[in-house]
Every structure is written in structure tokens, then in C-alpha cells.
Amino acid sequence: MGNDCILYVEDNEHDSFLLRHAFEKAGVRHPLHVVADGLQAISYLTGAGPGGNGAEHGIPCLVLLDLHLPVVSGLGVLEWIRAQPPLTTLPVIMFSSSANPREVARAYRLRANSFIVKPSDPSRLLEFARLLKSWWLEYNLFPGADGVNSRFSHPRADVPADSPALAQC
Numbered sequence: 567m568g569n570d571c572i573l574y575v576e577d578n579e580h581d582s583f584l585l586r587h588a589f590e591k592a593g594v595r596h597p598l599h600v601v602a603d604g605l606q607a608i609s610y611l612t613g614a615g616p617g618g619n620g621a622e623h624g625i626p627c628l629v630l631l632d633l634h635l636p637v638v639s640g641l642g643v644l645e646w647i648r649a650q651p652p653l654t655t656l657p658v659i660m661f662s663s664s665a666n667p668r669e670v671a672r673a674y675r676l677r678a679n680s681f682i683v684k685p686s687d688p689s690r691l692l693e694f695a696r697l698l699k700s701w702w703l704e705y706n707l708f709p710g711a712d713g714v715n716s717r718f719s720h721p722r723a724d725v726p727a728d729s730p731a732l733a734q735c
Contacts (some may be wrong), residue, residue: 573626575607575643576661577635581684584691585630592695596627596703604638607631608646611653623657626659628702631678633662633669641669644676655709657702 572594576582582600589598601607611625629647633640640660647653660673660681670681685691 568677569624569627571626572596572598572622572628572630573607573610574598574600574630574661575602575604575635575640576600576630576632578632581632584688586697588688588691588695589699591692592699594695594703595697599626600644603636604640604643606637607635607643608638611647611650625653627657627708629656629658630661631658631662633660633664633673641672643678644673648677657706659698659702 574582574585576585579602585598586598589596589708595619599610608729609628631640631643635643638646640662644658644660647656647658657679659677662669662681663684663686665683673681682694684695691721
């Protein structure tokens, strides 16, 4: 897509700290860029204002998006992302403490790629980080700039580049 950065939209500094720590323990090498509200997320994705990534950083490879955010809600950010032609295929994982069925259903209607309830136990958060690394950052194919699925940005060492396992289904 653009780069290896993961954009984490989270207003709770403690949650950000814990996830960063879990990523380090899980060996997630993708930089984690944290913004504290929905408006900052939109600014980052457009490259405008402080924290904006602009042409220097490109579009993140993945967005972890909290649901209950100040200024613009997580669902508002998701709706905005899906309305932007260059971002329509950007993988967005809702990552929230809420398991409200209405909010989950609305997130999927707005085309969230996944909805995960934040684990409160540190060992479960580490398990989440390991699973995210494996599934989203190693196995998942991301759309290329031309809209076609691209190969892994970080190919797995145990899978040859020409392996059928890497072929698009």
C-alpha cells in the first residue's frame, strides 16, 4: 500500500503503551504510529497538520481503530476512510473495549475488515499481537498501488516467493 507503518487510533495512553509493549514482545517490526483522536487519524491519513504522514511516509499498511474516540468517533473515521478512493481497500481493524452488537454490526456495515475486543489480560494481548503479526502482516495480501493484490511486504522465510501458498485465490 504505502509503507509498513501501523496506525493505531487510541485515546487511552495506557492502552497504547500496553499494545506497544505487546508488539515488541511479539516481534512486530512494523512501526506503530499512535494518534489520540479521530480528527488526528484523518489528518494523519490526509497528510495534513501535525502527525500527518504526507508523501514522506505513505499510507499505513493497517489501521487499528478504537471505537469510542474524542472529536470524531471510530465509526466516523471508518466511514471517512471508506469514502476516500485511495483508502477504500486500507485494512481497518476495529479494536475496542466494547462488544456492543449494534456497534459491531455497524462497523461491518461500514466495511471494517475485522472487529476485535481488546484483551484486558496481558497474556491475551500478547497473543493478539502474535496473531495480528502472523495473519495480517505475514499471510495477508495487501492491495498494491494498482489495486491488484501484492506479495507480502515481508515474505515469510519458510515460504518460497513462488509458492502456491502466496498465490491469489
